[in-house]
Amino acid sequence: xxxxxxxxxxxxxxxxxxxxxxxxxxxxxxxxxxxxxxxxxxxxxxxxxxxxxxxxxxxxxxxxxxxxxxxxxxxxxxxxxxxxxxxxxxxxxxxxxxxxxxxxxxxxxxxxxxxxxxxxxxxxxxxxxxxxxxxxxxxxxxxxxxxxxxxxxxxxxxxxxxxxxxxxxxxxxxxxxxxxxxxxxxxxxxxxxxxxxxxxxxxxxxxxxxxxxxxxxxxxxxxxxxxxxxxxxxxxxxxxxxxxxxxxxxxxxxxxxxxxxxxxxxxxxxxxxxxxxxxxxxxxxxxxxxxxxxxxxxxxxxxx
Amino acid sequence: xxxxxxxxxxxxxxxxxxxxxxxxxxxxxxxxxxxxxxxxxxxxxxxxxxxxxxxxxxxxxxxxxxxxxxxxxxxxxxxxxxxxxxxxxxxxxxxxxxxxxxxxxxxxxxxxxxxxxxxxxxxxxxxxxxxxxxxxxxxxxxxxxxxxxxxxxxxxxxxxxxxxxxxxxxxxxxxxxxxxxxxxxxxxxxxxxxxxxxxxxxxxxxxxxxxxxxxxxxxxxxxxxxxxxxxxxxxxxxxxxxxxxxxxxxxxxxxxxxxxxxxxxxxxxxxxxxxxxxxxxxxxxxxxxxxxxxxxxxxxxxxxxxxxxxxxxxxxxxxxxxxxxxxxxxxxxxxxxx
Numbered sequence: 092x093x094x095x096x097x098x099x100x101x102x103x104x105x106x107x108x109x110x111x112x113x114x115x116x117x118x119x120x121x122x123x124x125x126x127x128x129x130x131x132x133x134x135x136x137x138x139x140x141x142x143x144x145x146x147x148x149x150x151x152x153x154x155x156x157x158x159x160x161x162x163x164x165x166x167x168x169x170x171x172x173x174x175x176x177x178x179x180x181x182x183x184x185x186x187x188x189x190x191x192x193x194x195x196x197x198x199x200x201x202x203x204x205x206x207x208x209x210x211x212x213x214x215x216x217x218x219x220x221x222x223x224x225x226x227x228x229x230x231x232x233x234x235x236x237x238x239x240x241x242x243x244x245x246x247x248x249x250x251x252x253x254x255x256x257x258x259x260x261x262x263x264x265x266x267x268x269x270x271x272x273x274x275x276x277x278x279x280x281x282x283x284x285x286x287x288x289x290x291x292x293x294x295x296x297x298x299x300x301x302x303x304x305x306x307x308x309x310x311x312x313x314x315x316x317x318x319x320x321x322x323x324x325x326x327x328x329x330x331x332x333x334x335x336x337x338x339x340x341x342x343x344x345x346x347x348x349x350x351x352x353x354x355x356x357x358x359x360x361x362x363x364x365x366x367x368x369x370x371x372x373x374x375x376x377x378x379x380x381x382x383x384x385x386x387x388x389x390x391x392x393x394x395x
Numbered sequence: 396x397x398x399x400x401x402x403x404x405x406x407x408x409x410x411x412x413x414x415x416x417x418x419x420x421x422x423x424x425x426x427x428x429x430x431x432x433x434x435x436x437x438x439x440x441x442x443x444x445x446x447x448x449x450x451x452x453x454x455x456x457x458x459x460x461x462x463x464x465x466x467x468x469x470x471x472x473x474x475x476x477x478x479x480x481x482x483x484x485x486x487x488x489x490x491x492x493x494x495x496x497x498x499x500x501x502x503x504x505x506x507x508x509x510x511x512x513x514x515x516x517x518x519x520x521x522x523x524x525x526x527x528x529x530x531x532x533x534x535x536x537x538x539x540x541x542x543x544x545x546x547x548x549x550x551x552x553x554x555x556x557x558x559x560x561x562x563x564x565x566x567x568x569x570x571x572x573x574x575x576x577x578x579x580x581x582x583x584x585x586x587x588x589x590x591x592x593x594x595x596x597x598x599x600x601x602x603x604x605x606x607x608x609x610x611x612x613x614x615x616x617x618x619x620x621x622x623x624x625x626x627x628x629x630x631x632x633x634x635x636x637x638x639x640x641x642x643x644x645x646x647x648x649x650x651x652x653x654x655x656x657x658x659x660x661x662x663x664x665x666x667x668x669x670x671x672x673x674x675x676x677x678x679x680x681x682x683x684x685x686x687x688x689x690x691x692x693x694x695x696x697x698x699x700x701x702x703x704x705x706x707x708x709x710x711x712x713x714x715x716x717x718x719x720x721x722x723x724x725x726x727x728x729x730x731x732x733x
Contacts, residue, residue: 158575159574160514160573160574183575185575278580279580279591280588280590280591281590281709308707309707312707312708313708313709314435314707315434315435315436315590315702315707315709316463317434317435317436317459317463317464318435318436318707320455321436335580340580343593343595347458347462348452348458348462349455349458349459349462349463352452352453352455352458
């Protein structure tokens, strides 16, 4: 009786293995054996990978999220665009919850460049693919993700729409390099040069210029607010994060003469956008590109 | 006792001490000008002068001085003075040269209560932050006093302080861990951030600060007597218990105010009284005045260093004061061991 049961079990396991067709995926982080059509994908970053998966038409089974004490997890940039029912919270992107991931029995885990340190442990649960988000553009790693999940057709549609916006922008703005744009995030006592939601990538693709202060400065450094005038440009784009009350926290600075004296602010060429409206995804690129198309190419504005 | 009093009376006008105060004030003015001219953006002294006495709102450099650096300077002055007075008072009432609101867990207690209030009672506005800071500082102070016992030997007091500091630091770390997203911006404040402060925060606490500073000077006579020993002080009519309790209350208020304004900044209260004692010894009135000026000077210089040492990075002022204070603390401990 036991022998017969064992044979049946082995047979079933064999069948299920056979059903999961595998392929070899290779990128900068090496080769990984992954299922051709993954059924349960876990994303280790909500603001980029989870969004891009949804945009490709793949509903991940688990994702990291932002969690505050006594509140439901927030899948940043995801839940205002997609139905997140059935999406399980699996910790934060800085420390994913291995047990929560294992419970889901995923057949694929995807992470960002800085999460390659989690690969060795998570590999024991399911194949882990790290995407080169640090060295490659959103377009490049999103293409890899599309290939990985078998959704290249959807990706090509996104790429086509994005390319059209860029070409339309270049048609309407013949010398984009003469228009300077600064993307930054202002905090309570400092600021960083950063354009989330693909903004910096869009600005580069459109060929827009940057002010000298921006070119001389470095990304990822918290600069004193005293340096804000060095970053003055034709257009300044800042973002606010509703989750962190950043709009309220920085209001005093935006009421200061230091801020009001900036060229972009004086001429109503300051854009203040929701930081989580667009994620680092193809949809983010498209959304940010439409925003810039409207604010730069489809309206009059002054140059410094 | 009589000989000491006579010596004071005979000394007449204290020329040397007044000269010292004038020199310190001069150093303070120079440091203040340096504070206003140095920073992320270099601004020449003439622009600083114009910003202060002939302000032109169209000049961006003058705007930076008036809107940003001036406020930061005022916060540095108030924080430095408060911490120095708290340090003198703490060392006086505990008769312990190693006593400091930072080392004895008072700052950590205040910081923990503030962080906990932000997490558990977000419905209270930011105006309640000083209240929670005072409660935390008071609770930590009482805890240290209980742990160190009535006699309060130096070693036992410091050990109790270390334990309480570790306890509150660990509890704060737990809170930060369980609500990483919500308390992200508190991390910066927890290492003593003058840059993250502003006049609005100072506005919340200035009535308490003024009362506490005046209170320190009001206790000068009793402290002078207490300095001669508890029995002598009692024989001179000083209520020693009341002195200790009111001194501790003043330390709690001063430390709570500082934590509210700029986060826990350590070692100023330890270092400054020792430097001041090199210049004045016998009178707490002079010790308070000298400490107040030296504390202010130390904080202004530390804040300048915080902004220029690793430019364009800006480090927290509390980190600089820790760099300055740690060797002094080690030297004091080694001195006592010898």
